[in-house]
Amino acid sequence: MITTERATRVARIGFGITVLAVIALAGIYARALAYTPVERTQGLAQKIFYLHVPAAWATFLAFGIAGVLSLLYLWLKDRRIDLFAEASAEVGVVLATILLTTGPIWAKPIWGTWWTWDARLTSTLFLFLLFIGYLLLRGAVTDPGMRARFSAVVGVMGLALIPFIHLTVYLFRTQHPEPIVLRTDGPALPGVMLVTLLASFGVFTMLYVGLVMQRYALGALRDLRLEREAHAAG
Amino acid sequence: MTGVVRAALWIAAKDLRIEWRTRTAFVSALAFAVLVLAVIFFSRDPTAVSAGAIAPGALWVTFVFATMLGLRRAFDVERERMAFDGLLLSPIPREAIFWGKWLGNLLFVASIEAVSLPVAFLFYDVAGWTRLPVIAGVILLATVAFVAVGTLVSAMTARTRHGELLLVLLLLPFLFPPAVAGVQITARLLEGRPLSEVMGWLKLIAAFDIVFLTLASLLFPATLDE
Numbered sequence: 001m002i003t004t005e006r007a008t009r010v011a012r013i014g015f016g017i018t019v020l021a022v023i024a025l026a027g028i029y030a031r032a033l034a035y036t037p038v039e040r041t042q043g044l045a046q047k048i049f050y051l052h053v054p055a056a057w058a059t060f061l062a063f064g065i066a067g068v069l070s071l072l073y074l075w076l077k078d079r080r081i082d083l084f085a086e087a088s089a090e091v092g093v094v095l096a097t098i099l100l101t102t103g104p105i106w107a108k109p110i111w112g113t114w115w116t117w118d119a120r121l122t123s124t125l126f127l128f129l130l131f132i133g134y135l136l137l138r139g140a141v142t143d144p145g146m147r148a149r150f151s152a153v154v155g156v157m158g159l160a161l162i163p164f165i166h167l168t169v170y171l172f173r174t175q176h177p178e179p180i181v182l183r184t185d186g187p188a189l190p191g192v193m194l195v196t197l198l199a200s201f202g203v204f205t206m207l208y209v210g211l212v213m214q215r216y217a218l219g220a221l222r223d224l225r226l227e228r229e230a231h232a233a234g
Numbered sequence: 235m236t237g238v239v240r241a242a243l244w245i246a247a248k249d250l251r252i253e254w255r256t257r258t259a260f261v262s263a264l265a266f267a268v269l270v271l272a273v274i275f276f277s278r279d280p281t282a283v284s285a286g287a288i289a290p291g292a293l294w295v296t297f298v299f300a301t302m303l304g305l306r307r308a309f310d311v312e313r314e315r316m317a318f319d320g321l322l323l324s325p326i327p328r329e330a331i332f333w334g335k336w337l338g339n340l341l342f343v344a345s346i347e348a349v350s351l352p353v354a355f356l357f358y359d360v361a362g363w364t365r366l367p368v369i370a371g372v373i374l375l376a377t378v379a380f381v382a383v384g385t386l387v388s389a390m391t392a393r394t395r396h397g398e399l400l401l402v403l404l405l406l407p408f409l410f411p412p413a414v415a416g417v418q419i420t421a422r423l424l425e426g427r428p429l430s431e432v433m434g435w436l437k438l439i440a441a442f443d444i445v446f447l448t449l450a451s452l453l454f455p456a457t458l459d460e
Binding site for chain 1: 408418
């Protein structure tokens with residue numbers, strides 16, 4: 001079971017991992033700017049790639065884990081799974097915010113537009129909004145058991161929804177092609193760029209792990225305090 | 235199995251009977267639908283865009299809004315005097331509650347659509363009256379999905395704080411695929427194109443119906459208190 005000591009230890013380890021990840025992120029940027037060649041057609045604008053793509057990876061990792069945990073919760077009914085899902089969803093919303101801000105900043109100079117209703121962009125936006133709804137729903141339910149069940153239901157439904165949104169936008173676009181040509185298969189990345197990108201993937205995964213551990217511990221400590229208060233009140 | 239069907243029919247009949255006595259939700263959802271149609275009519279440059287061009291979008295946006303407004307009713311009536319506990323305590327299978335609520339909601343939303351569809355055709359001066367039965371069929375197909383997800387979500391939001399806000403926020407992403415498909419199909423059909431041209435969209439709605447009707451019915455018991 002969860003104890004205060006254990007939760008505090010998880011929070012401390014999570015904090016350590018997060019600090020390491022932030023330092024490593026600075027390292028990624030030093031490498032991206034100084035030791036990775038400038039992309040020929042996009043110039044310096046392409047440097048945001050090392051932030052944007054790993055953020056996308058971590059966002060989908062976070063939401064994917066939250067969805068799978070929702071399914072697991074409905075099966076096993078373990079409170080720790082619910083806490084883990086909550087932490088993953090919240091960190092996912094933060095990562096999606098990074099993704100959805102770096103995307104337009106990159107898109108404007110390269111595509112010539114801040115936003116395009118492409119399948120991936122639209123799915124990400126809906127996923128982001130759905131998980132905001134997920135977190136708001138959690139905030140609106142006071143009973144812990146009910147909160148866990150309700151949010152797990154939304155998590156599972158969300159997991160099933162994403163392919164449908166993707167398909168909808170895909171069908172929509174094939175009938176109305178847009179002037180902006182999106183490359184379906186990206187260019188083979190030169191080795192140096194690939195190393196920087198992969199390192200950044202690692203850093204964002206670390207960031208995810210560190211933040212989720214802290215958020216999980218915070219949720220556990222909050223529940224423990226509520227339990228103590230309920231006990232004291234009799 | 236017959237026990238589930240009978241209990242579901244009983245719940246749907248009960249809900250519709252309650253609604254029939256006052257007709258509050260029906261009249262307000264219908265008046266709201268007409269209002270939305272009127273507002274969207276003016277949301278264009280009349281010298282550049284014809285009313286017919288935005289009619290399919292206006293129609294489906296109206297349905298989506300009216301559905302969300304109407305869905306609250308099914309579980310709101312159960313909150314008064316702990317009626318829902320009575321429903322849970324009654325000797326009927328749990329899944330019958332979902333199917334009963336779903337059926338009641340489906341008939342309720344379909345009746346609003348049945349009135350607002352011809353109204354929209356009149357308001358927007360749509361020429362394709364002969365296509366009306368086919369379009370009505372597509373609307374019914376999409377409404378099955380609207381109501382399946384809506385029944386599940388409203389079962390939860392009826393028992394949370396800020397329920398009416400959360401219902402809209404959580405439901406709208408799920409209405410997006412069938413509604414977009416509905417707009418595309420309606421637009422093609424009104425242009426006189428054959429049904430074969432929109433098979434992709436029809437399959438999308440059908441797949442959505444199957445997946446979410448199954449998921450919603452399976453997940454519904456998890457929203458009930460143990």
